[in-house]
Amino acid sequence: MQINDLFNILHNSLESQNNGKKISLKDMASNFGISMRTYQDWKLGRAKPQAAATVMQMLGKLDDDEIIRAVRKINALEG
Template structure:
């Protein structure tokens, strides 16, 4: 699996959570606080953000329940 596959899965999952409403690359990038071109490059595998790869590898070592707890803790940090 490539990093762009992961970004596409995550993007699609967020759209599904939004009742299937499409989210533009620009809107997603804006919500993440990054340039649209950067996000586009990630989704198209023109760039491979090492930090994102590492985060995904770390999450991959956790069981489902642990991933949920971890993501909830991360979400609390941004408040």
């Protein structure tokens, strides 16, 4: 699996969570504090952010309940 596949899965999951409403690349990038071009490059596989790939691999090793716990902790840090 390529990093762009992971970004596409997550992007689609966020849209599904948003009642199927499309989320533009610009809006998604803005939500994460990056440029639209950077996000687009990640989604298309033109750039492969190593940190993101490592985070995805780490998440892939967790069971569902532990992923939920980890995400809740991350969200709590974000305030």
